[in-house]
Amino acid sequence: MNKDFSLIGKINEYTGKYKKHFILSWIFSAISGVFMMMPYVFIYFIMSELIDFFKFGGELNSSLLLNYGWSIVGITVLSFILYFTALMLSHTTAFNVRKNMILSSIEKIQSFNMGFHLNNTSGKLRKIIEKNTADTETFIAHLLPDLSQSFVIPIAILILILSFDYRLGIACLIPILIGFFLQFVSMGDKKTKEFNRLYQNALEEMNNSGVEYVRGISVVKVFNQSVYSFKNFYKSIINYKNFVLKYTLNFEVPFSLFNTMINGIFFFIIPTAIVIYNLTVDYKAFILSFIFYIVFMPAITTTLLKILYIANHASVTKESIRRIENMLNYDDLKYSKKSISPKDYGISFEDVSFKYSKNEKYALKNISFNIQQGEVIALVGPSGGGKTTIANLITRFYDPEKGSIKIGGVDVKDISKNELMDIISFVFQENRLFKESIYENVRYGKLDASKQEIMKALEKAQCNDIIEKLENGVDTVIGRDGIYLSGGEMQRIAIARALLKNAPIIILDEATAFTDPENEFKIKQSFDELLKGKTVIMIAHRLSTIKNVDKIYLVDDGEIIESGKHEELLQKEGKYLRMWNEFTNSINWKFKGGVNNA
Numbered sequence: 001m002n003k004d005f006s007l008i009g010k011i012n013e014y015t016g017k018y019k020k021h022f023i024l025s026w027i028f029s030a031i032s033g034v035f036m037m038m039p040y041v042f043i044y045f046i047m048s049e050l051i052d053f054f055k056f057g058g059e060l061n062s063s064l065l066l067n068y069g070w071s072i073v074g075i076t077v078l079s080f081i082l083y084f085t086a087l088m089l090s091h092t093t094a095f096n097v098r099k100n101m102i103l104s105s106i107e108k109i110q111s112f113n114m115g116f117h118l119n120n121t122s123g124k125l126r127k128i129i130e131k132n133t134a135d136t137e138t139f140i141a142h143l144l145p146d147l148s149q150s151f152v153i154p155i156a157i158l159i160l161i162l163s164f165d166y167r168l169g170i171a172c173l174i175p176i177l178i179g180f181f182l183q184f185v186s187m188g189d190k191k192t193k194e195f196n197r198l199y200q201n202a203l204e205e206m207n208n209s210g211v212e213y214v215r216g217i218s219v220v221k222v223f224n225q226s227v228y229s230f231k232n233f234y235k236s237i238i239n240y241k242n243f244v245l246k247y248t249l250n251f252e253v254p255f256s257l258f259n260t261m262i263n264g265i266f267f268f269i270i271p272t273a274i275v276i277y278n279l280t281v282d283y284k285a286f287i288l289s290f291i292f293y294i295v296f297m298p299a300i301t302t303t304l305l306k307i308l309y310i311a312n313h314a315s316v317t318k319e320s321i322r323r324i325e326n327m328l329n330y331d332d333l334k335y336s337k338k339s340i341s342p343k344d345y346g347i348s349f350e351d352v353s354f355k356y357s358k359n360e361k362y363a364l365k366n367i368s369f370n371i372q373q374g375e376v377i378a379l380v381g382p383s384g385g386g387k388t389t390i391a392n393l394i395t396r397f398y399d400p401e402k403g404s405i406k407i408g409g410v411d412v413k414d415i416s417k418n419e420l421m422d423i424i425s426f427v428f429q430e431n432r433l434f435k436e437s438i439y440e441n442v443r444y445g446k447l448d449a450s451k452q453e454i455m456k457a458l459e460k461a462q463c464n465d466i467i468e469k470l471e472n473g474v475d476t477v478i479g480r481d482g483i484y485l486s487g488g489e490m491q492r493i494a495i496a497r498a499l500l501k502n503a504p505i506i507i508l509d510e511a512t513a514f515t516d517p518e519n520e521f522k523i524k525q526s527f528d529e530l531l532k533g534k535t536v537i538m539i540a541h542r543l544s545t546i547k548n549v550d551k552i553y554l555v556d557d558g559e560i561i562e563s564g565k566h567e568e569l570l571q572k573e574g575k576y577l578r579m580w581n582e583f584t585n586s587i588n589w590k591f592k593g594g595v596n597n598a
């Protein structure tokens with residue numbers, strides 16, 4: 001979203017049922033702003049009485065003065081009460097706007113396909129949502145009431161300064177206008193917007209690399225490094241510092257001039273007063289006005305500085321909202337309305353080409369292959385060859401640029417999102433378990449599963465030994481009270497979840513990558529259960545695990561360069577044979593070293 005938008009209009013979109021609070025906060029604050037100016041009028045009347053008394057003598061009308069005094073107290077108290085109410089209302093609005101922004105962002109993010117999530121880490125998304133909604137909340141809570149005052153008070157000031165003595169009023173206006181002109185020239189709306197954009201970029205970069213740094217702290221510690229060695233983080237801190245410093249120094253002269261101008265109203269008003277004094281005949285009116293302007297000056301200066309402060313924050317908030325909306329402006333995959341159910345669970349790739357982004361090379365080039373329902377196939381090949389990409393396309397984490405992917409003869413684009421997710425189970429390289437009980441973690445596979453079904457899945461996935469050693473059994477919360485599971489144990493829980501889901505298509509991505517021999521044996525047993533009668537796509541590096549599959553596809557540089565059964569591929573004496581030899585050599589090498597994990 002690069003179009004300009006109205007900040008108030010945008011905030012209003014998120015107020016929900018708190019729209020009334022939002023409007024009332026504005027009204028109360030505006031009235032309070034007008035009331036804040038009124039004591040100056042009474043001060044003028046008091047001064048008028050005093051000048052008459054000192055000049056002409058006679059009796060001082062003390063009851064009138066007392067009335068004026070009490071009026072000042074009353075109006076000031078009323079103004080405070082109104083402002084306080086406005087702040088209460090603006091705070092309630094702010095909390096709710098933030099809540100609505102977070103909820104709608106999460107709802108939208110959740111609906112995006114996995115491609116979005118693979119390219120945007122959860123840490124990055126969290127930072128964007130948290131920081132920008134916090135900026136918006138602060139603005140609404142603390143500055144929104146002042147924003148309405150910044151419209152009303154200048155008008156009130158203008159009326160006041162021009163109505164007592166317009167000549168002195170103009171003398172006041174000259175430095176104000178010069179000050180704002182200087183400020184506008186040096187820091188116009190466009191420049192402020194650009195500054196805020198660059199500032200937030202620098203801040204975001206520093207935050208993101210900070211998260212990366214914290215995540216990699218174990219490496220930093222093991223290698224006895226410091227923050228200086230973590231180049232990205234260090235660079236982003238220096239970048240941020242340089243940017244802010246350079247920009248601040250840019251405004252050293254214009255901002256000092258602005259400040260001097262609006263604080264230097266006396267410099268204009270005193271010479272004007274001297275000239276008018278020599279011309280005027282009504283000395284009382286003149287002296288009265290002059291004293292009034294002297295008393296009123298600080299109110300003008302404070303208000304003007306406040307307006308500048310609000311304008312700056314409004315620009316920051318606008319940029320914050322723009323960032324959230326840009327993130328949510330993701331071009332998600334389109335799902336067909338017709339939604340056809342596949343006839344069976346065979347998978348075919350027909351001349352599929354794909355690249356992750358326009359400027360990158362093709363990750364897959366004209367790939368075609370067929371997997372029959374119930375077949376177990378394996379994708380092997382060098383790192384970066386395109387194995388995971390094939391799996392990502394079946395689940396529609398992305399759509400191919402060319403060609404089509406079909407399940408049971410139906411293009412995956414024509415299968416509804418829910419059905420596609422229901423018919424495929426994905427066992428990832430790193431299986432994420434939620435910070436919940438083992439029972440709940442497995443239940444995510446099928447939300448309406450009975451306890452019996454869940455326990456059965458755990459048993460089939462060879463998880464009994466894990467549950468037995470934990471005091472609270474299946475109710476043990478993983479990640480709490482120092483209870484953590486090993487990679488292999490987490491994998492078995494994830495397999496139990498997949499078993500419970502009982503999807504007809506299973507994709508295993510490097511499923512045995514992190515396991516020790518004992519765990520691997522158990523995992524193999526649980527796999528046998530999981531894979532029974534299913535269409536299976538295995539992505540594997542350890543060739544020993546896929547020797548018996550129905551068909552092996554060797555994917556290299558985005559192409560299938562060899563395919564067939566293990567024996568057939570060996571006979572071809574091509575790349576697969578070389579990989580197999582390297583694999584068996586590595587086993588022998590490990591044997592010599594006395595360790596064999598293959």
Ligand SMILES: Nc1ncnc2c1ncn2[C@@H]1O[C@H](COP(=O)(O)OP(=O)(O)OP(=O)(O)O)[C@@H](O)[C@H]1O
Nearest residue numbers: 118119356357363382383384385386387388389390
């Ligand atoms: N999210 C992504 N964005 C951009 N490029 C990507 C992304 N994921 C993979 N690639 C690129 O696509 C190509 C294929 O990667 P892919 O992960 O499919 O290979 P792989 O065979 O599964 O590798 P490995 O065995 O190391 O997991 C590589 O060049 C990789 O750099």
